[in-house]
Amino acid sequence: MKALATLLCALFTASAQGQDLVLYIIPDTPAHMEAWQIVQSAAQRAGIGVALRPLPPRRGMVMANKGELDGAIGRTMLAARDFPDLVPVPESIFNYAPSAWSYKQFDVAGGWNALRGHTLCVRKGYSLTDVRTRHLQRQSMDSDDSLLRMLRRGGCDVAIMDRNNKAGRAAMAADQALYLLQPPLEEAPLYLFLHKRHAGLVGRLSEALRQVKRE
Template sequence: MDYSVEYRSYSAERSLAETMKGNGHAEAGRVHALKELYPSLIRVDEPLLRKRELVAFSMGESDFAGWNSIKGKSVGFMRGWQICEINTKGVARVERTTSLRSLFIMLKEGRIDYALAGRLDGTAASQDVGMNGLHVHDPPLESQPVYLYLHSSASHLLPLISQELKHIHDSGKTRAIIADYIHRGAKE
């Protein structure tokens, strides 16, 4: 593929709104069900990541057994993450941030008990803020493939992008890309 890409990072909700208006051509890292809610976005068949895990991070070990473990605790997550909004009803205190960096600073400083984030993004962000003693709780709260969605104006790129993603996954390059992402996240 010989295309240049400009990446802009917005909160989850704003990003969707901008792309729906045609101010962007694609949405990255979105779940399968998005296509029913946003008809002007078209899903690329091959997942961007075959498995994205939403996990809870804490400082040190704790008894953790899924969503019920956060009841009565303070948690933080990225603004617009609907899966977190739905599952944190009844939680003592919820903090919503616009950046992973600020989320992990809150955890590091003890302002929240748990940070809820994707395993890869959370790992990179925690390294970026120099965290020690971080614990990633398993099993994940959620695990599912995530997709790239294109605005309908870019639908002609669907087959090409799907083919490239499949090649990247099948060749094993995904692991190298993820390792590089985590490594760079610790330095940026």
């Protein structure tokens, strides 16, 4: 994960100068790198230059809302509700499906309520997970690897990660005792948000995202 963060920083340093938009992304999150690649392809199709900057979730949203950055990649509507100067591009990037990863097998068909009575490991700054688990016993961590490590050591019963989380899938392939409990606890679309000064680009980027996803 440190290597991923280093790569992100290098990409930002090398490419930010002269680009049209600098967009923030949550580091140490492979799914957000995939989101960046989708946005990058859509922006290229729309004739818009983009660069990325890895930042902690809250800090990135604050800076984007102030206009110190041009936008945010891969956040939910819930994550943006307190940032009125961010405008969503209405075509979603993909769906985030928070799921329960555990060494225990139990029924999660009831969604988030099924987690009552279990201890949780969650990612810091993920607004959707934060709200949904507010009244549950939990501890927050900075990376997917930290979640899995704490889960493996018995520090929590359940780690909350996307159903397609690459670190989780790799861990499950290496450890048959680890389960991805189905169905997902929820599904929520992730969006590209732009600072309001770039509202004129929303239509172009939305159409470009549709084309990229279709292809």
